[in-house]
Amino acid sequence: MKRNPLTFASLAILAVLLLCAAAAPQLAPLDPSAQELANRLQPPSSAHWFGTDELGRDVLSRVIFGARISVWIGISVVAISLLVGAAIGSLAGFYGGWLDRLLNLIVINTLMAFPGILLALAFVAFLGPGIGKLILALSLGGWIGYARLVRGEVLKTRERDYVQAARALGVRAGRLMIVHIWPGVVAPVMVQTAIGLAAVILSEATLSFLGLGVPPPTPTWGGMLNDGRAHVFDAPHLIVFPALSVMLVILSFNFLGDALRDRLDPRLRKEFL
């Protein structure tokens, strides 16, 4: 594998992200909820490396704790989406027929009629705020990509000679799926997972920005950006640091997804970074 410095940089950024998520209380210099109204809207300084917000809270500490929320929600949503999507996609691809038509044409295409985060927005709008409800809302649309991917791969793989041979030898459907078909699905699913994590973190940040994500006072990057908009004239640092955090994480996941794709499936290699 050709060494790509961007891939290593991405891995480093993601390692920092995971570190923040795992050890936020140890890494954060201050309590993210601690208010110092006398020091509100301070620019970056030696006391507060990222400055303070409108309530005098340390922005660096809030960015670190925001990383924890993003990672926790990202991993939860991807895990649920992957489990549900892989199960549904496997059934649809393996058995085909009316089940495939029902799932693929009707269920998936109906849910995909709600573009972007609209489906998650609809559920959050009606179910109300909360981390658990947010995870559920994001998972409702998240499983579709995995289902379509797994369905496509299972459809391709089930016609292979070795699968047909195993079927002719009387191997049961479950064993056929787990031992013979799923190993071929792992590589594209890993690529999709990396990209999917970026998408979930982005969706969570977007919903928080719109005031429909994790409710305050829990710090989230999207929420910080939304709060910072009111101070774009007098405290632009409130926008810059959360914006850079989101951008670096999304960029890193995209690079990682590209690197995984190049490594695991050279047919899909793209020379364009």
Add this chain to the structure above:
Amino acid sequence: MKTLLIAAAEHFAARFLYTAPVVFLVVSLVFFLIHLVPGDPVEQMLGERAQAADIERMRQELGLDQPVLTQYVRYLSRLVRGDLGRSFRFNSPVTQIILTRYPATILLTLASLLVALLLSIPAGVQAAVHRGRWPDGALGFLSLLGLSFPNFALGPLLILVFSVEAGWLPVSGSGSLLHLILPAVTLGTALAAILTRMVRTSVLEELEQDYVRTARAKGLAEPRVRYKHVLRNGLIPVVTLVGLQLGALLSGAMVTETIFSWPGIGRLTLQAINSRDYPLVQGCFLTIAVTYVLVNLVTDLLYSVVDPRIREA
């Protein structure tokens, strides 16, 4: 020719028949969303201090005292007449409110699309022509940056640079072309990044074709070869991608309209959610979802007109 027309008509009819049940299911899903609300949606609308008599009156007005199936049938029959109910907050028909806001979202979406095309086509062509050299790498990095920079982060940064620091453009609002620039750039950047990659890939494939070698051998100037011959064929797959991405533009418009206080249906949806105006929320979700389905249908039909292999498939 007649066979071609019949094949096209059959393809169009098949797509319409396929789309109709999806639209019906979308309409039904939007109806049942309101029944997901835990507890009484009317109590949620009117708040904790509402009187029991007011709650009961509102429930009757909205038809929520009827059995779910009756409500569903009534909802479908009103929908066929274009009646999306009455907004609790604005005390006006939802259809009327949406129709006053919808054109602003269409304008923003089209402006964003224009920005994306103006950025991506020359960038993609240059990246393809200079494949493997630094312009290709630089444009590739920029496109990945554009993909990774969310619009809710980009918008405030653009405001900071062009409105606050430079003072060239207004911070928010609508009413002039200047008000449209920052929202269109914010919304169009991610699409520009996606399209640049597609244009590059597509142009690279076309540059390998025999007709390009022929054109060069005939002595045609290189810009003419690239933009008159190569790009015409290279843009065919881009058409499909634009259609598919219009849905992402519609959902992204919600955030962009909020940042810039643009009076479109996206901002209206959020205002309706925050004020728990459920008839208006339903109407907005329905409008956006059905628009997306119809845009996909039109894209698919346009693509089959442009590329006959799709009709014959």
